[in-house]
Each structure stands twice: as C-alpha cells, then as structure tokens.
Amino acid sequence: MSMESEGPHIHDEKNSTTVIAEHVKETSTHLEVESDRELLHPDRRCSAERELVRKLDMRLLPTIILIFVMNYIDRIAVSAARLKGLQGDLHINDIQYSTVLAVLYASYVPAQIPSNIILNRITRPSYYIPFCVILWGLTSALTGAARSYAGLLAARIFVGLPEAAFYPGAIFxxxxxxxxxxxxxxxxxxxxxxxxxxxxGSLMAAGILSGMEGKRGIRAWRWLFYIEGVITICIGFFAIVALPDYPHNTKWLSPAQQRLAQVRLAEDAGEADEDVKNESVLTGLKLALKDPKVSLFSVVACSQLLGLSFMNFFPTLTSTLEFSTTISLVLAAPPWILAMIVCCINAYHADRSGERFLHIAVPWWGAIIGYIIGITTISTAGRYASMFLMTCGCAGFALTLVWVSNAIPRPPAKRSVAIAIVNGVGNLGNLIGSYVWKTQWGPDYHQSMYICIACLTLSSVLALVIRWMLVRENNKLVRDENEDLKGAKRERIEEAARLEGLTFEEALERKKGFRYLY
Incomplete structure (x- = not known):
C-alpha cells in the first residue's frame, strides 16, 4: 500500500525535475544569447570592440612578429655564415652558393597555395602554424651539421617547405x-x-660568429645555425598557447567576444567572412585564377621582390665598404631599423587614409633613388647612405598582401588562395634575385642595380593598372548596388544579417557601403 502510494509521487518528482532542468537550460540559453548580444548594444559596442582589438594586439601580434623575426633570421643565416667560412669549409663555388640561396624558394613557392587552402579549411591554426615553425626550426638547426654542398642543399629545401605556411598564412x-x-x-x-x-639577425650573427669560433671544436658558422634553430623551436611551442584560432572558436575569448569578432568583419564587407557550404576546396582556387587582379598582383610582387633582392645579400653589400666582418654586420643594422620605422609610419597613414597605391609605390621610388646614388657615387658615405634608401623600399612590400586582401576580400577561400598565389609567385623574384647579385659584378654591383631599377619601375606601372581596375570596380558597385543578389553572395549577406541580428534588407543596406581600397 505504501509502495503503491509512493510510485506516483516519485514519478511526479521526476517529471518536476525534468521540467526544472529544461527550464534552467532554456534560461541558460536565453541568458547566453542575451550575453552574446550585450556587446553589440550601442552603449557597449565601442568599448567592447576596443577591448577585443587590444586583446588581439597583445596576443596575436607579438606572437606572429616574434615568429617572423626568427623566420627571416633562419633564412638569411646562410648569408652571414658565408662571411665566416661556410663556403670554404664545404668547398662551394659562387654559382653553387647562389643555388643554395635559390633552392629554398623552389620548395617555398609551390607549397604556399596548398598550405593556405589547408589553413582555410582547418579549425585550429594555433596548432598548424606552430607545428610548421617547430619543423623549420629543427631543419634550420640541422643545417649546421651539413658536411657537403649536397647536405646544405637538402637542408635548404626542407627549410623552405614549412616556412611556406607562415607569411601568407599569417596575413590570412x-x-x-x-x-x-x-x-x-x-x-x-x-x-x-x-x-x-x-x-x-646581423647583430646576433656578429656576436655568435665572433664569440663562438672553435667552441667545443665547432666552427662559429655551425653554432649560428644550431643556436638560431633551437630558439625558433622554443618559440614554436610558445605559439601553440599564444595564437588564436578563428573568431568562432578561439578558447580565450568569451562567446560574446566571439560573436562581436564575427560581426565586425561582417559589417566591414557587408558579408559574413565564411565560405558557402557548397563551395569546395577547389572553388577558391578557381575563383582566384579567374580574377585578373590576382595575376597582376603576382607580377607586381615578383618584380618588386626582384627589385628588392639585395635583402638576401645585405651583409655582403655592407662588407664592400671594406670594414672587418664584425663591423660589416653591425653596419647592416641601422638601415633596417630606419626601414622598420618608415614601414610602420607608412602603414599607419595608409590605414588612416584608406589609400593604397601611393603608400606602396612611393617607397619603391625611394629605393630607385638609392640605387641611382649607389651607381653614381664611389664614396663610402654615399654608398652607405644609399643603403638606407634601398631598405626603406621594403615598406612598399609590407602593404602588398594587405592590398590583395582588400581587393579580394570574399569569399575567404578565394582570399586565402589569392594571398598564397601572390606571395608564392612573388618569391620567384627572390629566387631569380639569387643570381642577380653576382660576385663578379661586385663590389659596385652596378649591373644588379640597373636590373632592380627596371623591376621596381615595372611594379609601379602594374600597380597603377590595378588601381585603375579597382576605381572602375567601385564605379560598377555604385551602378549595381540596387540589383538583387543571388546565390553565394546572397547566402553570405544572409549569414551577416544573422550574426548582426538584422533583417536581410538592413544587411543589404550596409553592404552598399563597401568599396575597394585603392
């Protein structure tokens, strides 16, 4: 009797518990949605956005900058090692040395497109990029163990493969x-x-090459590869913790901040920064290859990197000033410090003004002036001054992939491939440049400078053509912005509307504000 009376009571209790649990779940979901929308409220939006950008600036930027510092230090270590006996120890002639420089790009260039396709498809770039960093750090360290021309060549090939993931991947x-x-x-x-x-890198190389010669019976140039490679590996492990993933799945952002990060980009282009479900891996590649701007940007990048190919030979250039190895490496530092300052000021103004062409081309013109000075003077002071202008020309390349991203913003699959194509083809300029600065043309290198002037002039003309194309496309946007959107474009605007809590019509109205930057 007692058990029979308790049965319904227990059953009612279970039902009550289930109802309460469902209510709590619904309330939790409702509160989560409300929390997600809280940062989008006009009263909170500005401060929340500043906090989000500040958080990214404190974690994402320092990490990728640190990686990039070691990326290039590892890449140019062979140039510094040349000054301390690498060529003699491995019995390498000048043509073979140029091939050692060039072969890195033979693996680096073709690997960039598949790498960026992978990056666009995976959900955890915080694992993918650091893995590649650790891999090239290990290979770079092993370069110090090379005993022959063939061994050095193999090491350079395998440094180029994982390095291909970084710069175009970081920009994406x-x-x-x-x-x-x-x-x-x-x-x-x-x-x-x-x-x-x-x-x-030059200062580090100067310290290692002058202080580590003969330590433990090992040549200083070998220590250079060992030390720099180990540092890179350590940074790779640090990057696993520090790098974000994507706006929708970064663990160290709250759900509200993740939503805000997605909405910001959707508002910026009037479309969600996502690929449509029916777009395959090859869709982005096909779209990029069909866009004439990608081809033009690729030639611009290639010709300008050929025009700036002195970068891989800079310690050699400063050594022509006829100082000791240590002094030559120390003299290589100030021009790059000035170039870094000019690069940041130039980019800051480019962001403020929204202008792209002049901010890219004017530094090239400065480099052309530097080459002209280098050709026309024989004084040590004049030639060193020309090197400052030459290095400042790199401020133009700093914005090239940014302009690609601005000119080809959506869909992400197309943008990721476009960035990889432009940077990959562009680095053919570095490959060709490995043979432009020939030893027999030194110490003046006039022929090399003539080639570089021609290349930077070509880059300027083609960049002007791209600017004209973007102006024309903006005019077309004005004519077409009242037409109905269909297919993939409509889906991306619908997704942007969902993220922002807008109607399709309101999102479409925001889309009308988008213009290409030129």
Whole structure:
C-alpha cells in the first residue's frame, strides 16, 4: 500500500525535475544569447570592440612578429655564415652558393597555395602554424651539421617547405580578425618583424660568429645555425598557447567576444567572412585564377621582390665598404631599423587614409633613388647612405598582401588562395634575385642595380593598372548596388544579417557601403 502510494509521487518528482532542468537550460540559453548580444548594444559596442582589438594586439601580434623575426633570421643565416667560412669549409663555388640561396624558394613557392587552402579549411591554426615553425626550426638547426654542398642543399629545401605556411598564412589569419582599416598597420608591424630581423639577425650573427669560433671544436658558422634553430623551436611551442584560432572558436575569448569578432568583419564587407557550404576546396582556387587582379598582383610582387633582392645579400653589400666582418654586420643594422620605422609610419597613414597605391609605390621610388646614388657615387658615405634608401623600399612590400586582401576580400577561400598565389609567385623574384647579385659584378654591383631599377619601375606601372581596375570596380558597385543578389553572395549577406541580428534588407543596406581600397 505504501509502495503503491509512493510510485506516483516519485514519478511526479521526476517529471518536476525534468521540467526544472529544461527550464534552467532554456534560461541558460536565453541568458547566453542575451550575453552574446550585450556587446553589440550601442552603449557597449565601442568599448567592447576596443577591448577585443587590444586583446588581439597583445596576443596575436607579438606572437606572429616574434615568429617572423626568427623566420627571416633562419633564412638569411646562410648569408652571414658565408662571411665566416661556410663556403670554404664545404668547398662551394659562387654559382653553387647562389643555388643554395635559390633552392629554398623552389620548395617555398609551390607549397604556399596548398598550405593556405589547408589553413582555410582547418579549425585550429594555433596548432598548424606552430607545428610548421617547430619543423623549420629543427631543419634550420640541422643545417649546421651539413658536411657537403649536397647536405646544405637538402637542408635548404626542407627549410623552405614549412616556412611556406607562415607569411601568407599569417596575413590570412590577420584578415580573419582585423577590419580593412586596421589591417595595414598590423600587417606592417608583422613585416616590421622581418626588417627588425635583418637588423637584429646581423647583430646576433656578429656576436655568435665572433664569440663562438672553435667552441667545443665547432666552427662559429655551425653554432649560428644550431643556436638560431633551437630558439625558433622554443618559440614554436610558445605559439601553440599564444595564437588564436578563428573568431568562432578561439578558447580565450568569451562567446560574446566571439560573436562581436564575427560581426565586425561582417559589417566591414557587408558579408559574413565564411565560405558557402557548397563551395569546395577547389572553388577558391578557381575563383582566384579567374580574377585578373590576382595575376597582376603576382607580377607586381615578383618584380618588386626582384627589385628588392639585395635583402638576401645585405651583409655582403655592407662588407664592400671594406670594414672587418664584425663591423660589416653591425653596419647592416641601422638601415633596417630606419626601414622598420618608415614601414610602420607608412602603414599607419595608409590605414588612416584608406589609400593604397601611393603608400606602396612611393617607397619603391625611394629605393630607385638609392640605387641611382649607389651607381653614381664611389664614396663610402654615399654608398652607405644609399643603403638606407634601398631598405626603406621594403615598406612598399609590407602593404602588398594587405592590398590583395582588400581587393579580394570574399569569399575567404578565394582570399586565402589569392594571398598564397601572390606571395608564392612573388618569391620567384627572390629566387631569380639569387643570381642577380653576382660576385663578379661586385663590389659596385652596378649591373644588379640597373636590373632592380627596371623591376621596381615595372611594379609601379602594374600597380597603377590595378588601381585603375579597382576605381572602375567601385564605379560598377555604385551602378549595381540596387540589383538583387543571388546565390553565394546572397547566402553570405544572409549569414551577416544573422550574426548582426538584422533583417536581410538592413544587411543589404550596409553592404552598399563597401568599396575597394585603392
């Protein structure tokens, strides 16, 4: 009797518990949605956005800048090692040395497109990029163990493969977090890491090459590879913790901040920064290859990197001033420090003004003036001064991939491939440049400078053509912005509307404000 009376009571209790649990779940979901929308409220939006950008600037930027510093230090270590006996110890002639420089790009260039396709498809770039960093750090360290020309050649090939993931991947990752008006300065800070690495790398090399000769019976140039490689590996492990993933799944952001990060980018382009479900891996590649701007940007990048190919030979150039090895490496630092400052100021103004062409081309014109001075003077002071102008020309390249990202913003699959194609083809300029600065043309290198002047002139003309194309496309946007959108474009605007809590019509109205930056 007692058990029979308790049965319904227990059953009612279970039902009551279930109802309460469901109510709590619904309330929790409701509160979560409310919390997600809280940061989008006009009263909170500005401060919340500043806090989000500050958090990214404190974690994402320092990490990728640090990686990029070591990226280029590892890449140019062979140039510094040459000054302390690498060529003699491995019995390498000048043609073979040029091949050692060039072969890195033979693996680096073709690997960039598949790497960025992978990066766009995976959900955890915080694992992928650091893994590649650790891999190239290990390979770079093993370069110090090379005993022959063939061994050095193999090491350089395998350094180039994992390095291919970084620079185009870093630019793509930045474009997944920062708006068009924020991207140029951040990308310039990243590229400033490269310029800083030229200065810091030369100073580091000077210290290692002058202080480690013969330690434990090992040549100093071998210690250079060992030490720099180990530092890179340590930074790779640190990056696993520090780097973000994407706006929708970064663990160290709250759900509200994740939503805000997605909404910012959707508002910036009037579309969600996502690929449509039916777009395959090859869709982005096909779209990029069909866009004539990608081809033009690729030739611009290739010709300008050939025009700036002195970067890989800079310690050799400063050695022509006829000072000791240590002094030559120390003299290599100040021009790069100035270049880094110019790069950041130039990019900051590019973000503020929204202008792209002049901020890219004017530094090239400064480098052309530097080459002209180098050709026309034989004085040590004049030639050293010309090197400052030459290095400042790199401020133009710092914004090239930013302009690609601005000119080809959506869909992300197309943007990621476009960035990889432009940077990959562009680095063919570095490959060709490995043979432009021939030893027999030194110490004046006039023929090399003539080639570089021609290349930077070509880059300027093609960049002007791209500017004209973007002006024309903006005029077309004005004519077409009242037409109905269909297919993938409509889906991305619908997704942007969902993220922002807007109607499709309201999101479409915001889309009308988008214009290409030129």
């Amino acid at each position: 990752l930045l474009s997944k977090w920062y708006t068009r008006k924020e991207l140029a300065f951040r990308s310039a800070l990243l590229y400033g890491g490269l310029l800083f690495s030229n200065a810091f």
